[in-house]
Amino acid sequence: MIVKITQHYCKLKINMKNYILGLIGLFFILASTQTIWSQDNTLTAKEKEDGWKLLWDGKTTEGWRGAKITTFPAKGWEIKNGVLRVDPGTGAESANGGDIITTRTYRNFILKVDFKITKGANSGIKYFVDPELNKGEGSAIGCEFQILDDKNHPDAKLGVKGNRQLGSLYDLIPPDRSDPNYRFDETGFNTAMIIVNGNRVQHYLNGVKIVEYVRNTQEFNALVAYSKYVNWPNFGNATEGYILLQDHGDEVFFKNIKIKEIKNTLLPPETGEKFKLGMAGYSFAKFDLDKTLDQMQKLDIHYLCIKDFHLPLNSTDAQIADFKAKLAAKDITGYAVGPIYMKSEKEIDDAFAYAKRVGVKLIIGVPNVELLPYVDKKVKEYDFRFAIHLHGPDQATYQDAEQVWNNTKNLDPRIGMCLDIGHNYRNGKDPIADLKKYSSRVFDIHLKNVTGSTKAGRSVEVGRGLIDIPAFINMLRAVGYSGVVSLEYEKNMDDPFTGIGESIGYFRAMLEATK
Numbered sequence: 001m002i003v004k005i006t007q008h009y010c011k012l013k014i015n016m017k018n019y020i021l022g023l024i025g026l027f028f029i030l031a032s033t034q035t036i037w038s039q040d041n042t043l044t045a046k047e048k049e050d051g052w053k054l055l056w057d058g059k060t061t062e063g064w065r066g067a068k069i070t071t072f073p074a075k076g077w078e079i080k081n082g083v084l085r086v087d088p089g090t091g092a093e094s095a096n097g098g099d100i101i102t103t104r105t106y107r108n109f110i111l112k113v114d115f116k117i118t119k120g121a122n123s124g125i126k127y128f129v130d131p132e133l134n135k136g137e138g139s140a141i142g143c144e145f146q147i148l149d150d151k152n153h154p155d156a157k158l159g160v161k162g163n164r165q166l167g168s169l170y171d172l173i174p175p176d177r178s179d180p181n182y183r184f185d186e187t188g189f190n191t192a193m194i195i196v197n198g199n200r201v202q203h204y205l206n207g208v209k210i211v212e213y214v215r216n217t218q219e220f221n222a223l224v225a226y227s228k229y230v231n232w233p234n235f236g237n238a239t240e241g242y243i244l245l246q247d248h249g250d251e252v253f254f255k256n257i258k259i260k261e262i263k264n265t266l267l268p269p270e271t272g273e274k275f276k277l278g279m280a281g282y283s284f285a286k287f288d289l290d291k292t293l294d295q296m297q298k299l300d301i302h303y304l305c306i307k308d309f310h311l312p313l314n315s316t317d318a319q320i321a322d323f324k325a326k327l328a329a330k331d332i333t334g335y336a337v338g339p340i341y342m343k344s345e346k347e348i349d350d351a352f353a354y355a356k357r358v359g360v361k362l363i364i365g366v367p368n369v370e371l372l373p374y375v376d377k378k379v380k381e382y383d384f385r386f387a388i389h390l391h392g393p394d395q396a397t398y399q400d401a402e403q404v405w406n407n408t409k410n411l412d413p414r415i416g417m418c419l420d421i422g423h424n425y426r427n428g429k430d431p432i433a434d435l436k437k438y439s440s441r442v443f444d445i446h447l448k449n450v451t452g453s454t455k456a457g458r459s460v461e462v463g464r465g466l467i468d469i470p471a472f473i474n475m476l477r478a479v480g481y482s483g484v485v486s487l488e489y490e491k492n493m494d495d496p497f498t499g500i501g502e503s504i505g506y507f508r509a510m511l512e513a514t515k
Helices: 002-037 045-050 218-225 289-299 317-329 345-358 369-382 401-408 421-426 431-437 469-479 497-513
Strands: 052-054 064-066 077-080 083-086 100-102 109-117 122-130 141-148 190-197 200-205 208-214 242-245 252-261 276-280 303-306 333-342 362-367 385-389 415-420 442-447 484-487
Touching (some): 045 052, 276 289, 317 333, 369 401, 385 401, 385 442, 401 415, 401 431, 431 469
Parallel strands (some): 276 303, 303 333
Antiparallel strands (some): 052 252, 064 100, 190 200
16 A cells, blocks of 8 residues: 555656646747747848848937938837837827938838838838928828828728829829738738839838839829829939838837848849730749749749649648749749640639739630630629630630630620630731720730741740731730730740740840830
């Protein structure tokens, strides 16, 4: 009996020891986790290696001053527990402590700012700020990433089509919230990111791109001409400027303000055109996604038509998220999916569901002709555009633009074509004339060139075929095409990279030559 009790006591003692050790271990785990959670206003070793710098140290006013004074405002701003707070006031613009700006200017950069709003709050992050432009009342002048409580502040309903709402280029461009990964935490911190590379600017909210534009272009200047900035000379077109946090008289919080200056890269010739230059994923049919994105990055191409060998139709949400993260890391946007062949209503259902999950609203498809009424039904249900890919004399249907037009002209106007100019030419048609004639239904373009106007015509580098590329470029401009022109390179697909580079280079050279 004594032995059993002793054994039981020893086991209990050992268990208690393990329990105490477990509690100690848990304490250290929680302590270390808390340390990770509290690492605001610091940089990781990787960030430092990559060139990031803190714009605010979380403790002092170093690096900042008032937009209209040489020192930091004596009131209106509070630093507490690693957070920079705009004190609540009357809601008037820059009437309490006033805006604050960096003590130096910036030109090309990636800026990240964590911010949190309160109910009905209005504020903003401005860049290319020139404090000399407005010496009177109100905020300093610059391009603005709008911070706003859209639900409770009246400014959200003003402007044009939402161009004063959260994340907008204020009073100029509304935010695009169509990405299914878009989110905004109404009560917690969110991350704004602004990327400036020369004239090309992007706004991101919590990792999702919501605004993209190009400064110093006719289109941008036209937007300014119809905005509240019309009377400010050269608005938004300066080479460099200050970064500003706005005091709009509402309680707003900021932290983790960091910046990475980047080298100015020459913008490609398509900058400023209404259309974009992209790549059809089929060009990389024999290469994985990483190789594809690396090549696109080297070519400074930012738009990809997604093929299912890079992202299968049955991909999980996690796989789609990983795919999109890889694209975002290379500054590449997946703008459409396809071509996808569809021989049944189920395959059409699957394609539309897939596009929605991927977050695109354009499907490049090849449905059986008898299924077009069902496609018509689906575009109405999803409010997507559907572009039928034409394939020249290699298939019995959809051989050229005229055939696609005849099959779709009486259907929903969101059903149109992907004008493959090489296949169109191989079927004896003129892609330049067809672009002009059917432009209202041309939603996507596959760029290529060929050696002949019959089935025997072979795909070659864009500058070596029979299609008049300069004339085609001029027609793109004439009809105001605003979609993507994607190179689909089909020659030597085991090693296409030299030909792809030559084709992109020729097309860009012709863009410059025809301006």
